[in-house]
Amino acid sequence: YVEGSIKTGTQEEILGMKAPVLKQIERITTGFSQDTLAPEQEANMLLVLDDTPFLNRPCPKVVDIELSADKSYITGVSKTATVGELASVIVNAHFFDVGGKECQLPVKGLTTELVCCRDNATINCQVRSEGEGKYELQYQPATRGKHQLHIRINGKSIKGSPHTVVAIPPLQSLGKPVRTITSLQKPWGIA
Numbered sequence: 436y437v438e439g440s441i442k443t444g445t446q447e448e449i450l451g452m453k454a455p456v457l458k459q460i461e462r463i464t465t466g467f468s469q470d471t472l473a474p475e476q477e478a479n480m481l482l483v484l485d486d487t488p489f490l491n492r493p494c495p496k497v498v499d500i501e502l503s504a505d506k507s508y509i510t511g512v513s514k515t516a517t518v519g520e521l522a523s524v525i526v527n528a529h530f531f532d533v534g535g536k537e538c539q540l541p542v543k544g545l546t547t548e549l550v551c552c553r554d555n556a557t558i559n560c561q562v563r564s565e566g567e568g569k570y571e572l573q574y575q576p577a578t579r580g581k582h583q584l585h586i587r588i589n590g591k592s593i594k595g596s597p598h599t600v601v602a603i604p605p606l607q608s609l610g611k612p613v614r615t616i617t618s619l620q621k622p623w624g625i626a
Contacts, residue, residue, distance in 0.1 A: 506531040516575075516576050539568045547586050580602060581599060
């Protein structure tokens with residue numbers, strides 16, 4: 436409408452329309468507070484939480500409440516991982532606030548790291564909320580052997596942490612067979 440007026444209206448008409456539009460904008464933005472823009476529901480947008488992007492998917496609300504690390508725990512941690520390969524595990528999180536109420540929304544301050552028991556080398560893990568109390572943990576052990584998966588809320592280990600993860604070497608291909616026997620039709624003479 437404005438573009439059409441500019442193209443077809445006179446200067447007086449344009450200036451006459453500009454004043455009411457500016458008054459309307461001023462009326463709408465008066466008393467505007469950025470704090471009131473917190474989303475009330477999930478929306479498709481880009482959100483980066485603790486360096487983890489949520490792309491083309493509903494962004495979860497993030498809860499900033501005081502959680503009890505002593506009461507909180509996770510289930511579903513894989514006991515093994517393959518050296519040099521990215522392990523991706525979906526775990527069920529049970530986070531409780533200091534009053535004992537369980538929280539199903541994504542929480543702030545959740546960190547994980549994988550520590551090699553042999554040389555104490557630390558591997559950072561990626562954590563991403565899948566919603567409804569589920570989180571995806573991703574880590575890639577560099578050496579074989581026993582590792583400890585530490586899960587913390589605001590720097591404090593949750594109940595059951597650390598979890599033991601054993602990194603195994605990748606399976607080696609056996610290669611091509613040396614000789615293939617194709618003439619056997621029945622297992623005659625095999626004891």
